[in-house]
Amino acid sequence: MRYKSLFRIITPVLMACVAFFSVQVGAVNKSFYPGKIWPDDKGVHINAHGGGTLYFQGKYYWFGEFKSENTSSALVGVTCYSSSDLYNWKNQRIALSVEEDEKSDITKGCIIERPKVVYNKKTNKFVMWFHLELKGKGYAAARVGVAVSNKITGPYKFVRSFRSNPGIYPMNMTDEQKKLSLNTEDYKEWWTPQWYKAVDNGLFTKRDLKDGQMSRDMTIYVDDDGKAYHIYSSEENLTLQIAELTDDYLGHSGKYIRIFPGGHNEAPAIFKKDGVYWMITSGCTGWDPNEARMFSATNIWGPWKKYPNPCVGNDAKLTFHSQSTFIQKVEGKKDAYIFMADRWTPKHPIDARYIWLPILFENGKPVLKWYDQWNLNIFK
Structure with missing residues (x-):
């Protein structure tokens, strides 16, 4: 009798716990909560850092770095x-996968x-x-x-992995610049006027x-005509480069430009609206957040124009404690774009949070504002 009574007491409790757990794991999100834990379909915080999304046949696919507990190296x-x-994500x-072969470029422990x-x-x-x-090479390889x-x-x-466009000068480098004899040994002191001129x-x-x-922080952009471009931080993270891809998207075509030499931009994210390309980047302060930058052009090859920080409000100068990674167009909605960023936690990489915010427009320019909670209805 004691066991039956105990069973009658425990069973409802167990059922309630199971029901509660099921609700939590299978909970349906109807909003974005920037900076909060973002559970996947199994109730585990999404592990897709520094990533990007692709819309294909009615679904969005999110690709990102699998971060570990104590290292940002790829394990x-x-x-x-x-x-x-876009609210609820299934772990596919x-x-x-990294490879066990130590001779592989993507061997376990690479970045x-x-x-x-x-x-x-x-x-x-x-x-x-x-x-x-x-x-084991730190950030010296700078490959794609x-x-x-x-x-x-x-x-x-x-x-394969490789450096970008070996043996080819940028399209927007002048003949005079190509003829100049420049040696880094002559410019060991950085940030001087002479050094800036040499970098330019x-x-x-x-x-x-x-x-x-060199190719470090990067994104890939496919234009309306199907042409694809590799946009990346180069030249010791001092200069952005935009390089056209081959028709099969497996390499570079040999056409590329430099933009804002010495500007120290990284983390490029780009979108196109009404024939204008908009790009948001960050400065270079390691894992620490900084003030976002914004640029625009009516042609991918430039000229590119610089704008002030698109973020407004509290913590705008720190990009809301995050760094840009991608911009996703919301399918089926006009002029609807989502700014995707990461809030890095280098001491506990797996706990890095996602900062997804709507890109709004004021006076024809993109603006980023903080929302504790928001949903796609904001684009109405």
Whole structure:
């Protein structure tokens, strides 16, 4: 009798706990909560940092770095999540896995950052680009990696890693600049007027000409005509470069430009509205947040114009304690774009939070405001 009575007491409690747990795991989000834990379909905080999204056949796919507890090195690879509404995400799989082979460029312990996936309509392939640093080399390699898959969720097969456009000068470097003899040994003291002038004239471009340009923080942008572009922080993170991809999206075509030499921009995120390209970047302060920058152009090849920080309100000068990573157009809504950013936690990388905010427009220019909670109805 004692056991039956105990069973009658425990059973409802257990059922209530199971029901509560099920509700939490299967909870349906109807809003964004920037900076909060963002559970996936299994109730686990989404692990897709420095990522980007791709809309394909009615669903969004989010690719990002799988962060570990105590290191930002790649111990697992690149994760993939899917969603039909942008609020609720299903953990699909590890899209690109690191390799056990120590000779591989993507061996376990390398650094894989800011993965972006695009779909190539000509080849029917999904192509992933990412910033890659070789294991044990810190951030000296400054390479870009490419992987490919027949299926959007993967698995992706690593193709190769490389520096950008070896042996090729930027299209917007003048003949006079190309003829200049510049040597980094002559400019050991940085930030002087003479050094800035040398950087503007291509000091580091020339240094890296033979082996290719450095490529760190990056994004991939596919234009309306299907042309794709690799936008990345180069020249010791001093200068942004925009490079056209080949038709199969697996390499560079050889056409590229430098923009804002010496401007110290990284974390590029780009979108296009009414024929105008808008790009938001950050400054270079390591894992610490800083003030966002914004640029625009009516042609991808420039000229590009600089604007003040698009963020307004409290903590605007720290980009709301985050750093840009991607901008996603909301399908089915006019002029609806989401600014995606990460709030880094370098001492506990896996706990980094996501700052997704609506891009609003005032006087024709993008504006970012903080919201503790918001949903897509804001675009009405």
